Amino acid sequence: MADFPFDVVAFDLDGTLADTAPDLTAALNHALERLGYPPVSAPDVRHMVGHGARALLRQGLAAAGVNDEETVDLGFPLFLDYYEAHIADTSLVFPGCEAALDGLAARGVALAVCTNKLEHLARSFIDAIGWTSRFPVIIGGDSCGVSKPDPKPLLETIARAGGGRAAFIGDSITDTKTAIAAGVPCVALTFGFSDLPPEQLGADILIDHFDALIPALERLG
């Protein structure tokens, strides 16, 4: 297996490693309810994820017709406290993901996370699902001063994971833009949170199940 074409494979988190929408929805609705606004549905929340927690709350409030940053400021600690306490209550790792991670690790690939989630929330999630040792490198939306689609977080992720030949796996246009800006090959999932037709994401390869990830990376290399 020494001839695997990548040394580092970095993964987006929300909508890529796991369907985190149920817990994000519960936390968002907790904050909305405490502020006196109506809830949003999990399918709607899927399309609001990818730009960090404040952006999620901003969009949840906008759905209720509220568009001021003061209310976002009020709701943010409500969202964060609830989400931290319920970070992986009902979120589900996508089918085949764990086997694909095992297969990559068996090929000597360094695994890393590059997400727009706040770093401490990404770490809490990875710890809660028992994946701490799989992901020694986790870069969040607040880790580098800029977030995806700026290429810096991805380049920093790859460097911290040891550098070399790298690929990025994501679910959104933010991820593919990041990879393109970083000059890194990109695999996009067709089953994540993106509301764009998958072929419009601009990925090098699309996969519709994690079983296809290692063969896709072999073809990309």
Ligand SMILES: O=C(O)COP(=O)(O)O
């Ligand atoms: O919006 C977020 O909190 C993070 O989303 P991401 O893991 O898809 O980058």
Ligand SMILES: [Mg+2]
């Ligand atoms: Mg995502």
